[in-house]
Amino acid sequence: MGKHVQAGQLQVWTEQVGEGPDVLLIGGLGDTVESWQHQLEGLADRYRLTAFDNRGAGRTAMPAEPPTVEAMADDAAEVLRALGIESAHVAGFSGGSIISQELALRHPGLVRSLVLQSTWSAMDGYLKALTGALHWQLGRAPDPRSFLEYFYLLVYTPRAYNSGMVEKIIDDVLAFEHPQSDEDFLKFLDAFIGHETTGRLGGIDVPTLVLAGGIDPMSRPELGRAVADEIPGALFEVMAGEAHQPFQEIPGIWNARVHEFWQDADRKHSGTTWS
Incomplete structure (x- = not known):
């Protein structure tokens, strides 16, 4: 069961499962704890995993002031401190990967390693155009389902559409008891455009794994490679045939890769390995 924790001035909804080395999972645009379901279930036998709803998503309220990536990184740091976690392996996807970058830069002592899925260091013109399209699509879509059907074309593979996976995800999103408002969705999106x-x-000094989907139309592999090239010693890998969220589409493969990476990071840090 999840719970709210006091993180600075915010009551942040968190969920924690498992035992072992600490892992913090940071979601992207409008995503909540539930987006990490396959990791919370698939890795809890090896790690203590903590996930949370970002400000303005799910069960965490949006403050009055406009959100910034820096503030959301501070939220993540306060979640760790509130739960008594001295340091954690941090994994973030999409917007959550940008928050993860800032967390490592602003609170380096809290971060043991980084997994950055579908990331960038600055939006290029193409990605800015896509985010702009989300703005007008949200305002013009005839209903929430139609908007999600468009939005998820940028997120999931044709395989996920054709298998019925996307339809189920949309059903779950529309049935969720704590939907994100359109206003908060756009506030969250806008926080990343100019960041x-x-x-x-180069100031990040922890083991880092950058993962990109080979057919991701948003966080294209070249954007992820630019991030890895700037972080000393970072690993960069392209998951061929995958889109924006392979941790949901192929969770077994994704979980195995990050487990291997975290084992290596722990081995280098303290000589400890976990099976």
């Missing part, structure tokens, strides 16, 4: 970590990522 940049280019030129600062």
Whole structure:
């Protein structure tokens, strides 16, 4: 069962499962604890995993002031402190990967390693155009299902559409008891458009794995490679045939890869391995 914790001025909804080394999972645009279901279920036998709803998503309220990536990174840091976690392996996807970058830069002592899925250091013109399209699609779609059917074309593979996976995800989103408002969705989106970590990522001094989907139309592999190139010693891998969220589409493969990475990170850090 999840619970709210006091994280700075916010009551942040969190869920924690499992035993072992600590892992913090940070979701993306409008995503909640539920987006990490396959990791919370598939890795809890090896790790203590903590996930949370970002400000303005799910069961965490949006403050009055406009959100910033820096503030959301501070939220993540306060969640760790509130739960008494001294340091954690941090994994984030999409917007959550940008929050993860800032968390490592602003609170380096809390971060043991980084997994950055579908990431970038600065939106290029193409990605800015896609986010702009989300703005007008949200306002013009005839209903929420139609908007999600469009939005998820940017997120999931044709395989996921054709198998019925996307339809089920949309059904679950529309049935969720704590939907994100359109206003908060756009506030969250806008926080990332002008945000940049280019030129600062060299300050990250923890083992880092950057993963990109080979057919991701948003966080294209070249954007992820630019992030990895700037972080000292970072690994960069392309998951061929995958889109924006392989941790949901192929969770067994994704979980196995990050487990291997976390084992290596722990081995280098303290000589400890976990099976």
